[in-house]
Amino acid sequence: MSSSKIRKTLKIVKLEQKTDKTLRGEFPKNITSPKDAADVLTQYIGNDDRESFVIILLDTKYKINCLHTVSTGSLNASIVTPRETFKVAIESNAAAIILGHNHPSGSCKPSQQDLQITKRLQEAGELLGISVLDHVIVGSESYISLKEDGYI
Numbered sequence: 001m002s003s004s005k006i007r008k009t010l011k012i013v014k015l016e017q018k019t020d021k022t023l024r025g026e027f028p029k030n031i032t033s034p035k036d037a038a039d040v041l042t043q044y045i046g047n048d049d050r051e052s053f054v055i056i057l058l059d060t061k062y063k064i065n066c067l068h069t070v071s072t073g074s075l076n077a078s079i080v081t082p083r084e085t086f087k088v089a090i091e092s093n094a095a096a097i098i099l100g101h102n103h104p105s106g107s108c109k110p111s112q113q114d115l116q117i118t119k120r121l122q123e124a125g126e127l128l129g130i131s132v133l134d135h136v137i138v139g140s141e142s143y144i145s146l147k148e149d150g151y152i
Contacts, residue, residue, distance in 0.1 A: 017091055023067065030062045031098065034145030037136045040064070041100040046138050051078045053101040055085060057094040058133070065092050080117050082124035089130050097125070099135040108137045108144040110151060118152055 025043045028036040037056060044067055045052040051073045057065040068088040071078040078101065089097050099121060101114075118135045125132040134147040146152045 017066075017088075027064065031056065031058060031064065031133075032062065034134055034136055034143070034148045037098045037100065037134060038138055038143035038145070040067070041102070041136055041138045042143070045069075045100070045102045046140065048072075048102050049104055050074060051101060051104060053078045053080045053099070055089065056098040056100060057089055057092050058096045058098065059093075060095040062096065062133075065094055080121075082121055085121055086124060086128055086130060090128065094130055096131040096133050098133050100138065101135075102138050106139040106141070108139045108142050110135075110137060110144065110146060115146070115151055118146055122152065 023044055027040055027043075031037050031040075040056060041054065045054060052069055053071045053073070054067055054069050056067055059065055066088075070085050070088075071080050073079060085097075085099075088094075099118060103109075114135070114137065118132070121135075122132045134145050135152065136146070137144045
């Protein structure tokens, strides 16, 4: 079997993370509970008027590496895929992630879509070796941990 060849220039690429913006406040040294995650998420997206789906990226000791907004959607929905969720997690060498999003309505009750995407992302995380520790939904004055409440 012979292969034909052409002269071509190939790009050599290097991935580098660029800080988009910073969030100032008081944050836990390590994430040790759903409340710790909810406190971070509330400061970051708690007052957004549209649904935002974010991940908290953690190292092996559950110290926060960074935050990443995966998707900003409409009043009650955002599009979330494993590809977009784990891209930054891989680039930042995250050992684990916590999923989070807000419900601008204030009600933190998870929807069927919330539960489905959580399951799908957990399965993807298992394949990639990145643990999905929890999915925390924040409202204006409360939060729900899907792990703590037995959904996952």
